[in-house]
Amino acid sequence: MKKILILNGPNLNLLGKREPGVYGNQSFEDYFETLKAVFPDVELHYFQSNHEGGLIDKIHEVGFSFDGIVINAGGYTHTSIALADALSSVTTPAVEVHISNIHARESFRHHSYLTSRCKGIIAGLGLRGYELAVRYFV
Numbered sequence: 311m312k313k314i315l316i317l318n319g320p321n322l323n324l325l326g327k328r329e330p331g332v333y334g335n336q337s338f339e340d341y342f343e344t345l346k347a348v349f350p351d352v353e354l355h356y357f358q359s360n361h362e363g364g365l366i367d368k369i370h371e372v373g374f375s376f377d378g379i380v381i382n383a384g385g386y387t388h389t390s391i392a393l394a395d396a397l398s399s400v401t402t403p404a405v406e407v408h409i410s411n412i413h414a415r416e417s418f419r420h421h422s423y424l425t426s427r428c429k430g431i432i433a434g435l436g437l438r439g440y441e442l443a444v445r446y447f448v
């Protein structure tokens with residue numbers, strides 16, 4: 311059975327309440343239940359942290375045994391060389407996801423330190439982007 315980690319960064323614990331016009335009105339916990347039903351034969355794991363080091367530790371934890379990482383690093387996408395290095399340090403491939411279209415937003419969101427360390431990026435498709443990213447690995 312394929313093992314996939316969905317890794318969410320800062321402020322994504324507030325999905326459903328946080329800027330619903332941008333990020334939607336569904337919590338990730340609710341969405342994750344739907345996602346597990348879409349992929350009954352995949353071992354889906356979900357971890358969220360508001361702390362850069364917590365995200366890095368999780369990448370180290372799964373990065374030599376899991377089949378894929380789906381990462382939405384939130385704001386750390388645009389700032390974290392350490393997270394980019396963590397993705398480069400492990401063998402598990404990653405797909406980057408953003409709920410919003412970061413290229414249609416403020417210019418500071420247009421650059422990602424992570425994309426060059428990922429197989430690809432899905433942005434602007436809402437929570438559906440996570441499903442599409444998991445589908446890449448199964």
Ligand SMILES: O=C(O)[C@@H]1C=C(O)[C@@H](O)[C@H](O)C1
Pocket residue numbers: 320321322382383384385386387407408409410411412419
């Ligand atoms: O669209 C998203 O999921 C990303 C989520 C965030 O929290 C922002 O900091 C990013 O800039 C965009």
